[in-house]
Amino acid sequence: MSVLTSPREEWRRIVIEGTPQWERPDGDRLRLGDGRTVAEADASYLPPCDPTKIICIHLNCDSRRVEFRAPLLTTLTYFQKPLPALNGHQGKLSRSADCQYLSYEGEVGVIVGKPVRFNGPGNQLFRRKQGVRGDPEPFT
Secondary structure, rough: OOOOOOOOOOOOOEEEEOOOEEEEOOOOEEEEEEOOOEEEEHHHHHHOOOOOOOEEEEEOOOHHHHHHHOOOOOOOOOEEHHHHHHHOOOOOOOOOOOOOOOOOOOOOOOOOOOOOOOOOOOOOOHHHOOOOOOOOOOOO
């Protein structure tokens, strides 16, 4: 069963009256857990989680390693991202006036202490755990 075709519910995190709340899209409105609705256009979206730290694997794809002309890795290296690196849906990106380029990255997050779903031989989480190298395959 594919994560893209299996049954799922869409939940988003927004701030209402200064308090983070989970809601579900309902047409052009957002339905809160207590039954209230707000217009999607009026919502202020938050990142989907509120972590205390963000740890990333450095050069985890072989194509990235080649791009940086780094030697073949024998052990993984890690770096920490600042918490404000997370952005919510429709969030604004800030960059300094002298910034010429802006690269976008999509990340897959794992919440430590929670069960990981859809982690099988066809996805990068499994491949990294098993010590397999190379570019990630599509998630299944």
